[in-house]
Amino acid sequence: MAERKPIESWLTDMDGVLIHEGVPIPGADAFIKRLRESGKPFLVLTNNSIYTARDLHARLLRMGLEVPEENIWTSALATAKFLDDQRPGGTAYVVGEAGLTTALHAVGYVLTDSQPDFVVLGETRTYSFEAMTKAVRLINEGARFICTNPDATGPSLEGVLPATGSVAALITAATGKKPYFVGKPNPLMMRAGLNQIGAHSETSAMIGDRMDTDVLAGLEAGMTTYLVRTGLTSDADIDRYPYRPSRVVDSIADLVDRI
Template sequence: MNDNIHQKVGFLLDMDGVIYKGKKLIDGSAEFIAKLKEHDIPYLFLTNNSQRTRRDLALKLTRMGLETEPESILTCAIATARFLAEKKPDGTAYVIGENGLAAALDRNGITVVDDDADFVVVGEGRTINFENIEKAVRLVAKGAALIATNLDTTCPTDEGIRPGCGAIVAMIESATGIEAFSVGKPSPVMMRMARKTIGLRTDETIMVGDTMYTDVLGAVQMGYRSVLVLSGHTHEEDVKKYAYKPDLIASSLGGIPEGFFMIKKPE
């Protein structure tokens, strides 16, 4: 018999480095998700990966043994598309990125174009060439708003890191003198959208991630509780470099003590 009950909380869970690493689930992540389901604790997967659709990501998790519905995932591409649709319904965008970003924009009524765009939207990807950058620079110079799905300078891969959205958009910023507006973590736009998706108040929301300058920073700025897990690429000594701190540091999801979000049943 379980002697604990959960407080009214919900979890925003980063994916790469928290749930899985490469093509393998991180030890303890499946058990942690099972515990949340057992106690009806809401959760949402949150990722700054704009390349894949949430259906793609849900299938990846399911094939790893963690059955997941697409609705349980919020990507920075979806957050960006929703934000742009709210600001300019039926707007147009020149896109640097891959299918996940283009599909999200299409679903939210933003038309992808090659010229006369309202927005230049930059995500990450491996098919980007200098011609894309050149066209983006010209469109921004003509007045298109520069939007970044996120400002991560690198992306982790099985072979190591590669340039991320932040590195790509930096070229356009440098050439135009225009600073991009970013929607992904740690932006309040995505962090607030995620909290509202699981229907919780600020003080009920816990962000779990493996990166200080996106996951933990986003949580601190929004007033959420935060957990830094060391199962990704951040080491405990790295935390000393930052003025802000997570509420908890754990080895992995499996290392988060129940007392952090569960309370003893009254006698």
């Protein structure tokens, strides 16, 4: 493997890397503390679009992880940035929660169900048949179809939940229109995040627990990639993919001394 430049900025996934089922993973607090003390640019990323950065800051703080709002980057924020670049001051019909609607309002978007420029589908725990029907009809009438992330399922304390990707598949089946997914593994989310903190891919690292989103997005964005064993991916799973992370480590605790 070719020698890379020293790592000057860090991006890390949240679930499976820093926390698991609402509990901090051992070493996460030390990692965040070391990052903040170092002064190096960093972001905590999540494909989940339900919560605002302020919500996530408060949730992490209650777990003992002090991550400032400006160091949190969600698929909702990335989606809002993408739409603002594509069509500033546009309109959207949104199926999602406060994380997504707040991000779109912040870039000046008007949320409407009357001839919107876009139908934007995000994560929610209350998908309704009425909302999905409205989305199908608006897309058939010409609205462009955007999704915050492609995850087919998500975790919960009760078990697996259907997520954005599953609902997107339903809408695609009804309309024949495939969405554009902004979140991981689309490297667009990573590059937008790097721009947000003034970082460069050749001196940045991405830490994640999933090969198909975190590692793939980091790889395609040109970053060093670390896979941790505290999430969804086992060593046996790694060999099933045609690409590999730069390094595999047991947990985030193993990376504290690399900052």
